Amino acid sequence: MNKNSRFFGALSAYEEFFYPDTDLYELPDHLRVVLAKNGRPGIQLLLKTDALSLPLSFESDAFSVEWYRMKAIPVEYNTGDGQDQGGAMVLENRPAQKPAYATHLAPFTVYDCLEPIGDVLEPENGLAALYFRLVPKAGLSAGTHAAVLHIGEYVCDMTAQVYGVAIPENTFPVTNWFSLKAIAHFHHLQEGTPEFYDMVRQYARLMHSIHQTQFYLELNDQCIVSRDPYMFNFDYLEPLIRCFLEEGLTTIETGPLLSRGFLPNGMPDMYTSRFSCAMVPDVYLDTPEGYDITVRYVQSLAAFFKAHGWENNVVFHIHDEPDIHCPPEALEPRKQQYYLAASILRKYLPGVKIIEAVSSAEFRGGVDIWVPGTPGYEQHKDAFDHLIGLGEEVWTYVCCSPEGHWLNRFLDFAVLKGRLLFWGCAKNRISGFLHWGFNQFENNMNPFLGTSCPNRTGIGTNFPCGDSFIVYPGTDGPWPGMRLEASRRGAEDAALLRLLREKDEAAHDALIARVFRNNSDYNDHPALFADVYESLLKQLSD
Secondary structure, three states, X not given: OOOOOOOEEEEEOOOOOOXXXXXXXXXXXXXXXXXXXXXXXXXXXXXXXXXXXXEEEEEOOOEEEEEEEEEXXXXXXXXXOOOOOOOOOEOOOOOOOXXXXXXXXXXXXXXXXXXXXXXXXXXXXXXXXXXEEEEEOOOOOOEEEEEEEEEOOEEEEEEEXXXXXOOOOOOOOEEEOOOHHHHHHHOOOOXXXXXXXXXXXXXXXXXXXXXXXXXXXXXXXXXXXXXXXXXXXXXXXXXXXXHHHHOOOOEEEEEOOEEOOEOOOOOEOXXXXXXXXXXXXXXXXXXXXXXXHHHHHHHHHHHHHHHOOOOOOEEEOOOOOOOOOOOHHHHHHHHHHHHHHHHHHHHHOOOOEEEEEEOOOOOOOOOOEEEEEXXXXXXXXXXXXXXXXXXXXXXXXXXXXXXXXXXXXXXXXXXXXXXXXHHHHHHOOOOOEEEOOOEOOHHHOOOOOOOEOOOOOOOOOOOOEOOOEOEEEOOOOXXXXXXXXXXXXXXXXXXXXXXXXXXXXXXXXXXXXXXEEEXXXXXXXXXXXXXXXXXXXXXXXO
């Protein structure tokens, strides 16, 4: 007999979203979770209650617990069904029916935001929304461990099956681009102050917790100290870089060298065939003045890195997406200018690796770390697989596209899709992942009020809901989201799958095939995925 028959709600250790309108049922009196020895599984619980507050406790000799209140976040638009930025990235006119690739018909709300709390939970509108993460204690052994969850009067016995494998650290590199301006704005801080750097450290700590290995500091005209002649100084970056390195991230990611320039209306010249200097966008690179500016820029940057012993710890973006929004007649001129910029960079900073988001393999010899979007990879799979076979490093990324049935991490998609992206990396022998949106709150958008990011490119509609962020600007620091948790676990999966591939490549491929075939053909059923994940842990423990 269920001793909790008087409690109604929802309880899940699956990779899935809960919603304020999630169907409630008689809560179970037992829950089983599986994990690696250093895994950190998360559990969601909705509990119908009239209480104003509920005490929380977790009895376990094997785990401590991190408690979070789940906050419902608005999703004002459904995502479009294309894969190109030139199209309708969000459906501004509400469709008559829910798109087949979406979880709900917008507008709706979803429990994505996780507010850290103590051991008391305050319900809202008669519903307690709880997320808690198990944290294994040092030296946890493989085997079955018992625990007991208490939330108010509701009691749930838990069984944690710990498998005899540990998730490797820093074997699958990840970067999420972030906004320093958004950190300052939402936390009411002045950039450059001790309080600001303390907050940056909190963000860096959260990045490190999801296995992010490198951090992108996008250069701007703050580095210009003279304009006649142009001279540059990068000392202002030192305290920022130390924040990230001291919090465990390992690689400085920076750039750019080139700019598309701007149209008379102030919008980027997306289709240009002639790049200009990143810091002086009205001067073309392929002019004597442009060459002089770029050389001085790179010389100063190289001297800064060398002075701190960081010169061999740098990856560099010359120009984001150089072959995207590129008319056919512009490709060869762009390549020539890109190679010129690459030669200048490598001349003065020979230890650098050039990393670039691309859609094709056209920039051979200019790029060290290729980062195609998932549609670009699928379209040019043979070319990118050939590069991998040559020993070159190929990552992947998603952003405001692809849409529709393609895997991505938008708020109207199943949260599991963001985790399956990493299984696609493993399947295709892709060695890293990039995303542009950690906390990119454009034009002071407030994610607690609206989640569709304004689009400053002049192409297409607003960006899809949730595209520009996976964390929330909390009252006391960054708050994680469920999509951040999915990304964390995805990076862990990629590291574990690499272990399995080294152990038994055929078993690795067969296991992935149960849930992933390509980036638009997959099975995102949470129960099936949980079964496949346990098989992964079991095969690594045998």
